[in-house]
Amino acid sequence: xxxxxxxxxxxxxxxxxxxxxxxxxxxxxxxxxxxxxxxxxxxxxxxxxxxxxxxxxxxxxxxxxxxxxxxxxxxxxxxxxxxxxxxxxxxxxxxxxxxxxxxxxxxxxxxxxxxxxxxxxxxxxxxxxxxxxxxxxxxxxxxxxxxxxxxxxxxxxxxxxxxxxxxxxxxxxxxxxxxxxxxxxxxxxxxxxxxxxxxxxxxxxxxxxxxxxxxxxxxxxxxxxxxxxxxxxxxxxxxxxxxxxxxxxxxxx
Ligand SMILES: Cc1cc2nc3c(=O)[nH]c(=O)nc-3n(C[C@H](O)[C@H](O)[C@H](O)COP(=O)(O)OP(=O)(O)OC[C@H]3O[C@@H](n4cnc5c(N)ncnc54)[C@H](O)[C@@H]3O)c2cc1C
Ligand code: FES
Numbered sequence: 001x002x003x004x005x006x007x008x009x010x011x012x013x014x015x016x017x018x019x020x021x022x023x024x025x026x027x028x029x030x031x032x033x034x035x036x037x038x039x040x041x042x043x044x045x046x047x048x049x050x051x052x053x054x055x056x057x058x059x060x061x062x063x064x065x066x067x068x069x070x071x072x073x074x075x076x077x078x079x080x081x082x083x084x085x086x087x088x089x090x091x092x093x094x095x096x097x098x099x100x101x102x103x104x105x106x107x108x109x110x111x112x113x114x115x116x117x118x119x120x121x122x123x124x125x126x127x128x129x130x131x132x133x134x135x136x137x138x139x140x141x142x143x144x145x146x147x148x149x150x151x152x153x154x155x156x157x158x159x160x161x162x163x164x165x166x167x168x169x170x171x172x173x174x175x176x177x178x179x180x181x182x183x184x185x186x187x188x189x190x191x192x193x194x195x196x197x198x199x200x201x202x203x204x205x206x207x208x209x210x211x212x213x214x215x216x217x218x219x220x221x222x223x224x225x226x227x228x229x230x231x232x233x234x235x236x237x238x239x240x241x242x243x244x245x246x247x248x249x250x251x252x253x
Pocket of ligand 1: 036045047048049050051057058059060061062063064065066067101104105175200201202203204226
């Protein structure tokens with residue numbers, strides 16, 4: 001069933017800013033936060049996108065695929081398969097750290113029933129990068145924000161924030177360079193590496209562990225991940241250093 005395409009109607013589109021939209025479906029996926037779906041735009045491409053809730057994806061406009069997605073209107077349909085990947089391990093209580101578009105895959109950990117997220121640390125360029133902020137403030141006791149332009153929270157990078165030291169799991173999502181910097185900061189604070197989980201991204205084709213295009217030093221991000229415990233990946237030669245292009249060539253960052 002997971003490999004079948006669902007022909008799904010877009011019920012609602014939320015415009016967070018010029019380059020960031022959430023697409024709400026009239027279909028709910030049974031999923032674990034951190035898992036992704038493959039969204040197919042016939043004639044354009046098929047790409048992995050994380051579920052930001054059971055019936056929603058949140059997308060940043062970058063290249064051809066996301067520009068195509070941004071042309072979709074409420075009432076249009078999308079062909080979607082999944083969900084795929086492992087998702088974040090179930091944890092009674094956790095600290096979330098999201099940078100930019102990496103905030104979206106973490107949202108369901110807050111909005112799911114019986115959520116026990118105590119702290120959500122978010123970093124972005126500017127205030128409008130933070131989605132569903134009012135709703136988040138109602139659910140999470142401690143929200144810490146850093147913006148590069150100072151329009152919200154402290155002025156600076158997410159690594160400038162005071163991160164609380166706890167025995168909980170830390171779930172990090174965002175650009176790989178940011179995730180590595182945050183993970184190293186956590187370790188310097190004395191946090192155990194086994195408490196730190198990252199969500200990795202690589203170019204994907206099949207999304208189900210067959211083609212190898214998403215390989216990161218032998219790990220298939222689609223099937224072995226996208227969520228990895230930091231100590232399992234931190235010494236991989238391609239972690240934060242290289243990924244494969246559309247044609248499979250290894251490209252250094
Ligand atoms: C597991 C997984 C989950 C993902 N979840 C989401 C999600 O929830 N929302 C979302 O918007 N995207 C998500 N992505 C990324 C998505 O699959 C596309 O790669 C991305 O949207 C760009 O596609 P594009 O074809 O529009 O741009 P491309 O044509 O691929 O890229 C256009 C330009 O943007 C750059 N670029 C591409 N991807 C990124 C990136 N991630 N960060 C910074 N620069 C980039 C490229 O180098 C290029 O210069 C996820 C990827 C993976 C592997
Ligand atoms: S995308 Fe094919 S193995 Fe991961």
